[in-house]
Amino acid sequence: MIAEIGHFALVLALCVAIVQAVVPLVGAKRRMGSWMAVAGPASALQFLFIAVAFGALINAYVTSDFSVANVAQNSHTEKPMLYKVAGVWGNHEGSLLLWVTILSLFGFAVSLFGRNLPSGLKCRALAVQAMISVGFLAFILLTSNPFLRLEPPPVDGNGLNPILQDPGLAFHPPFLYLGYVGFSMAFSFAIAALLEGRVDAAWARWVRPWTLAAWILLTCGIVLGSWWAYYTLGWGGWWYWDPVENASFMPWLAGTALLHSAVVVEKRDALKSWTILLAIVTFGFSLLGTFLVRSGVLTSVHAFATDPARGVFVLLLLVLAVGGSFTLYAMRAPAMKMGGLFSPISREGALLLNNVLMATGAATVLLGTLYPLIADALNLGKVSVGPPFFNAVFLPLMAPMVMVMAAAPMMAWKRGDLAGVWSRLKFVAAIALGTAAVVWFLQGGSAGPWWTGAGFALAVWLGLGTLVDLAERIRLVQAPSEALGRALRLPRSAWGMVLAHFGVAVFIVGLTASSAWTSEHIQTQKIGETVMVGGFGVTLKGVEAVPGPNYSAARATFEISKNGETVAVMQPEKRTYRMPPRPTTTAAIRSGFTGDLYVVIGDFDPKGGYVTRLYFNPCIPWLWVGGALLVLGGLISLADRRHRIGAPARGRAATQAAKA
Amino acid sequence: MTRKQRRLYFVLLGMAALGAAVALVLTAISDSLVYFYSPTDIVSQRIPEGRRMRIGGLVEEGSVKKDGKLVSFKITDITNTVPVAYAGILPDLFREGQGVVVEGRMEKGQFAASEVLAKHDEKYMPKEVADALKKSGQWNDGKSK
Numbered sequence: 001m002i003a004e005i006g007h008f009a010l011v012l013a014l015c016v017a018i019v020q021a022v023v024p025l026v027g028a029k030r031r032m033g034s035w036m037a038v039a040g041p042a043s044a045l046q047f048l049f050i051a052v053a054f055g056a057l058i059n060a061y062v063t064s065d066f067s068v069a070n071v072a073q074n075s076h077t078e079k080p081m082l083y084k085v086a087g088v089w090g091n092h093e094g095s096l097l098l099w100v101t102i103l104s105l106f107g108f109a110v111s112l113f114g115r116n117l118p119s120g121l122k123c124r125a126l127a128v129q130a131m132i133s134v135g136f137l138a139f140i141l142l143t144s145n146p147f148l149r150l151e152p153p154p155v156d157g158n159g160l161n162p163i164l165q166d167p168g169l170a171f172h173p174p175f176l177y178l179g180y181v182g183f184s185m186a187f188s189f190a191i192a193a194l195l196e197g198r199v200d201a202a203w204a205r206w207v208r209p210w211t212l213a214a215w216i217l218l219t220c221g222i223v224l225g226s227w228w229a230y231y232t233l234g235w236g237g238w239w240y241w242d243p244v245e246n247a248s249f250m251p252w253l254a255g256t257a258l259l260h261s262a263v264v265v266e267k268r269d270a271l272k273s274w275t276i277l278l279a280i281v282t283f284g285f286s287l288l289g290t291f292l293v294r295s296g297v298l299t300s301v302h303a304f305a306t307d308p309a310r311g312v313f314v315l316l317l318l319v320l321a322v323g324g325s326f327t328l329y330a331m332r333a334p335a336m337k338m339g340g341l342f343s344p345i346s347r348e349g350a351l352l353l354n355n356v357l358m359a360t361g362a363a364t365v366l367l368g369t370l371y372p373l374i375a376d377a378l379n380l381g382k383v384s385v386g387p388p389f390f391n392a393v394f395l396p397l398m399a400p401m402v403m404v405m406a407a408a409p410m411m412a413w414k415r416g417d418l419a420g421v422w423s424r425l426k427f428v429a430a431i432a433l434g435t436a437a438v439v440w441f442l443q444g445g446s447a448g449p450w451w452t453g454a455g456f457a458l459a460v461w462l463g464l465g466t467l468v469d470l471a472e473r474i475r476l477v478q479a480p481s482e483a484l485g486r487a488l489r490l491p492r493s494a495w496g497m498v499l500a501h502f503g504v505a506v507f508i509v510g511l512t513a514s515s516a517w518t519s520e521h522i523q524t525q526k527i528g529e530t531v532m533v534g535g536f537g538v539t540l541k542g543v544e545a546v547p548g549p550n551y552s553a554a555r556a557t558f559e560i561s562k563n564g565e566t567v568a569v570m571q572p573e574k575r576t577y578r579m580p581p582r583p584t585t586t587a588a589i590r591s592g593f594t595g596d597l598y599v600v601i602g603d604f605d606p607k608g609g610y611v612t613r614l615y616f617n618p619c620i621p622w623l624w625v626g627g628a629l630l631v632l633g634g635l636i637s638l639a640d641r642r643h644r645i646g647a648p649a650r651g652r653a654a655t656q657a658a659k660a
Numbered sequence: 661m662t663r664k665q666r667r668l669y670f671v672l673l674g675m676a677a678l679g680a681a682v683a684l685v686l687t688a689i690s691d692s693l694v695y696f697y698s699p700t701d702i703v704s705q706r707i708p709e710g711r712r713m714r715i716g717g718l719v720e721e722g723s724v725k726k727d728g729k730l731v732s733f734k735i736t737d738i739t740n741t742v743p744v745a746y747a748g749i750l751p752d753l754f755r756e757g758q759g760v761v762v763e764g765r766m767e768k769g770q771f772a773a774s775e776v777l778a779k780h781d782e783k784y785m786p787k788e789v790a791d792a793l794k795k796s797g798q799w800n801d802g803k804s805k
Contacts, residue, residue, distance in 0.1 A: 163752075234749075274670075344669050353673060360677040364685060371689075382696035384714060385689075386763075392688035397681060522748050524728035583752040602749040603726070611729050613749050 003068050006056025007147040010097075013049035013104070014137040016042055020130035024123035028195075036119055039126035040111040046133060047108035054088075054101045057146050061088050067153035070094060070146040076159035076579045078550040086170035087160045092294065092310075093146035095173055099290070100136045102174075102181040103129065106210075110185070117206065124192035125185075132184055135317045143310045159579035162551065168228035176221030176248055180286040182214025183255055187283035190276045191325055194332040199276060204266035207279070209638060211262060215255045216634035222248050223627035234585035234600045236518065236615040238623060241390040246369040247289030253362040254282040257355045264348050268340040268413060271352060273333040278359070280329060284322040285362070291318050292369070346416040350408035357401040364393045402458045402508065405501060406465025410472070424472065425465055432461040448516055455512030463505030470498045496637025503629025510622030513595070517618045526609035530561075534616025536597055537561040541569075543601065543610060551577040553586075556601040556610065560590065572601045596620045694763060702766070703740040709766045715742055716761040724756055735760065735771075746773040753778040 020042035027035025057070070061084050066072040074091045075084055083090075089098040107129040114122050140146070163169075189207050193199045225248070230238040239245060258278040264271045291314040342348040368385045375383050406428070410421045436453035443452055471477060473494065474486040521533050530539040541557040553573040560568040570588035577584065590597045595618035602611035696714045697707065707713070715735055723734035723741075731750060734741045744762055754760060754776060764773035 234752075341663070341666060349669075352670070356673050356677045360681045363678075364681050367685065371693075383693045384696060386692060386694055388692035389688050392692060393681065393684040396684055397677075522729045585752055600749065602729075605726070605728055607728070611749055 002056050002059050003065065003147045003149065006053040006060075007145065009049040009052040009056070010137060010141060010147075013046050013053065013100075014134065014141060016046045016049060017130045017133040017137055020046060021127050021134055024127045025195075028120050028124050028127075033119075036123040039123040039130075042130070043104070043107040043111045043126050046130070047104040050097075050101050050104045050137075053147075054097055057094060057097060058085060058088050060147075061085060064157065065153075066155070066157050067149050067151075068146075069148045069150045072150055072154050072157045074160055075157040076550070077156055078579065079160060079165070080549055082167070082170055083160055083165045086164075089173050089177075090160050090164045090169075093140070093144045095177070096136065096140050096144055096294075097146055098174060099177050099181060100133060100140065102177050103133055103136065103184060106181060106185055107133070118202075120196055121189070121192050121203070121206075124195050125188040128188040128191045129184060132188075132321070135321070139310075139313050139317065143313055156579070159550075159577070161580070162575070162577040162582050162584045163232065165577075166228060166232055168224055168232070172221055172224040172228055174221075175217050175224060179214050179216075179218025179221050179255075180248075180251060180289060182210065182217055183251060183258075183279075183283045183286050185210035185214065186258060186279040187325070190279035191328065193276060194325075194328050197332060197335060199265065199272040199336060201266050201269055204262045204275070208259070208262045208266060211255065211259050211279075212634055212638050215252070215259055216631055216638065218248070218252050218255060219627065219630050219634065222252060223624065223631070226627075227624060230620070231587055231589055232584075234587050234613070236520070236587075236598050236600075236613075236617055238514070238620070241368070241385075241387045243369050244289075244293050246365050247285075247292045250362050250365050250369075251282055251285040251289060253358050253365070254278060254285050257358040257362075258282050260351050261355050264351055268342065268348055270340045270342060270348055271355075273329075273336050274352075274355070276333060276336075277329060278355070280322070280325045281359075281362075284318075284325075285366075287314075287318045287321055288366075291315055340414070342413070343415045345411070345418050347408055347411040347413050349416070350404050350411055354401050354404050354408065357397055357404075361394055361397045361401075364397065365390065368393070399454070399458060402462050402504070405504070406462045406469075409466075409469045409497060409501070424468060425461075428461055428464045428468060431464060432457040435460045443517070452512055452516045455508060455516075459505045459508035459512065462508065463502055466498055466501045466505065492640035493637045496633040496635075496640070498633070499636060500630050500633030503626045503633060505626075506622050506629060507626025510619045510624075510626060513619035514617050514623065519616045521614045523612060524605045524607070524609045525612045529609065531612075531614060533614045534595065534597060534618075535562065536567075536616070538570075538597070538599065538614050540610065540612065543604075546573070548575065550579065551575045551584075554601065556599075556612075558588070558599055560597065570597070570599050572599045574601055591621045593621070594618060696761075699735055699737045699740040699742045702742050702771075707766060709768075712763070712765055714761055714763045715744075715771060716759070717742075719754070719756050719758055719760050721756045735762065742771050743769075744771045744773050746776055748776075750776055751778040 020039060023042075024036050024039035027033070027038065059065075060068045060071045061075055062081070064071065064075060064077045064084070066075075070091065070093050074094070075087050079087065087094075089095040107126055110117075110122065110126060110129070186207050189203065189210070193203055225245070226238045229240075230236070258275065261271050261275045261278055265275050291311070294310055294314050340348075368389050371385050372383050375381060407421050407425060410424060411417070436457040439456045440453045473490060474483045476483045479486075519534055521531055523531060525531060525540045527540055527542055530537045532538075537560070539559045539561065541559050543554055543556045546553045546555045553575040555571050555573045558570045558572070559566055560570055568590055570590055572588040573586040575584045575586060576582070585600055588599045590599075595616055598615040598617055600613040602613060604610055694712050694714055696716060697705075699715065699717050701707070702715060717735040717737045720734040720736045720741055723732075725732050729747050729749070731746045731748075732744065733746075733756075734743050736742075744764075746762070746764075755778075758778065761777045762771065762773040763775040763777070764771055766772075
């Protein structure tokens with residue numbers, strides 16, 4: 001019964017969304033206030049219905065109602081409660097329902113908090129949001145209904161893929177979706193602005209907190225996913241340039257560019273049509289990401305069992321949304337007045353340069369991701385584009401971007417002074433080059449890859465450059481006694497920028513060190529045998545069988561010693577789940593400042609001992625710290641009072657609602 | 661700086677970035693494209709040794725031999741088979757009779773794999789493997805999904 005209520009609520013939501021997509025637009029065109037006012041209540045109603053549907057599906061999972069096909073395929077009575085709930089979005093149908101739930105939540109948030117928005121802009125934006133809703137609700141109802149019944153219901157379900165039964169993965173998809181869907185706000189406001197034919201600083205002040213909130217959530221989602229892949233897949237890697245990873249990375253790149261160009265619109269009233277374009281592109285990438293994951297056109301570790309009808313449907317949505325908005329853009333953007341002028345050497349100029357580099361980077365990732373599809377369509381053979389391509393193309397584009405990143409915050413708006421910036425940064429440059437030399441020496445010259453020095457130099461340049469900028473802002477050298485007071489009075493958005501940029505520097509250290517100096521040891525280890533890894537002695541003490549809630553595990557015990565002293569005990573597991581019957585690997589990781597010791601237990605070797613895989617991954621924790629700093633910087637910036645002028649605390653409210 | 665000049669700056673910047681990207685792509689793509697072959701392709705075509713490639717098919721029943729960390733097995737599309745050698749721990753989902761994709765190089769008639777990819781979802785057959793099986797006429801729709 002509850003499942004039918006959920007199904008029915010979805011149908012009602014679709015009806016409401018259709019009304020919300022049409023009536024306010026007509027009202028705004030003909031200046032009929034009552035028609036425009038439909039948008040607000042409609043978005044609340046739409047959210048209510050979708051929330052009911054989502055609640056009904058969660059209920060079916062929690063109560064293990066196996067008469068619902070979706071539950072029977074993806075859940076099991078033995079599963080712990082966390083994964084029963086997380087299982088709701090661990091499959092195609094449920095994750096799409098989560099998608100529209102978040103979408104309608106954002107729409108509802110606009111109507112709730114957008115009282116002081118210009119009414120035309122607000123109702124148009126809500127109408128555009130509703131159009132996206134219509135597309136996805138129709139998609140769910142026509143091709144991916146999660147409420148279909150099974151007759152007769154099975155006694156128990158198939159269970160959730162064990163590799164997904166992990167806390168990291170329980171929260172990875174919702175965060176990713178909150179990010180993806182959050183960019184729909186920027187998109188809706190961009191389309192609404194095109195329809196109105198007006199973009200101004202107030203528009204940017206509205207779009208910025210939303211974009212920032214979406215960006216924070218997407219960053220969280222990507223870092224969580226990467227962390228999960230690192231500790232659960234047992235390969236010791238954290239990024240594979242897999243199509244689905246790229247699918248989340250492209251909107252992140254475009255969203256980061258959008259975040260920065262929206263600042264220019266707000267402060268200087270320039271780069272308006274570029275910002276609109278970025279808003280469209282960012283959401284376009286989010287849709288493309290959804291398409292790539294859902295259609296299974298690309299071979300990826302993430303691909304779900306696929307159905308061609310679904311792929312075609314999402315492709316159609318993508319073409320309509322992106323094609324339609326580009327057409328509108330081409331018609332309306334040229335009429336948009338260019339705002340404040342600036343010289344190429346200025347903060348606007350530097351932001352624009354980095355915007356262009358980011359966009360180009362996103363374009364190369366797009367090309368690499370879609371190339372196998374293109375090649376297959378043109379009969380050029382079946383190819384895969386792997387990490388070497390992305391490393392050779394994407395990273396060189398990011399190097400100049402990082403160089404500009406340190407200098408840009410020091411430049412004045414409108415007309416900057418390159419000589420002044422250089423005089424502040426020349427010591428940083430000297431230290432960066434010195435670091436490169438030291439790194440080169442420490443790794444034994446050409447014994448390691450050539451680019452490690454460059455990576456460390458860039459990290460030092462950006463990290464120190466950011467700190468120098470902070471010191472100047474609080475006049476640490478000129479007036480040290482007042483520096484603390486100044487630091488406390490510094491706008492939060494400035495702190496956010498400093499933290500986020502510093503986070504990128506920390507991240508670059510982790511990226512460089514872990515890609516260059518990972519040491520891997522694979523061998524057959526007998527009980528009591530010691531292997532040296534990264535300066536640690538790793539001794540296999542024994543392997544025992546341990547029962548888990550819905551699996552049984554072989555747990556190995558390793559003793560870790562350094563300089564003859566035992567420092568830790570590590571216990572990796574090889575688990576075999578009962579339903580579905582499938583083995584998974586649980587690595588044991590010991591994190592330290594210089595890196596992670598990463599231990600995996602493999603199969604029993606009939607000749608005695610076990611196959612073990614031991615890694616020392618240098619500086620991996622730096623990646624997570626860097627990611628955390630990005631998120632923290634974003635959050636602090638979001639709390640800036642200036643972000644609330646004309647848009648009080650909306651972004652934050654959305655974030656909190658998302659967390660609840 | 662006038663509007664016209666700024667537009668010119670904008671366009672030049674975009675062109676420069678795109679030009680750099682195109683140059684990078686062109687230099688990288690020929691070296692880093694990894695072509696996919698079926699076992700039949702390997703047997704019937706003369707494929708240069710030493711080039712990085714992927715092979716996909718089914719793991720032949722009874723062909724997996726483990727010697728410590730060294731593993732050897734055969735990949736088949738039923739019509740033809742290719743012997744594969746691999747050093748390392750196999751993915752959890754690696755099993756005889758199931759779809760697999762390996763990446764590596766041909767060395768003296770044997771495929772030296774540096775990576776073995778088995779998918780995380782048993783229902784899922786890598787598209788290339790499905791196509792390879794279809795090509796060799798061994799595709800069975802009922803069995804796979």
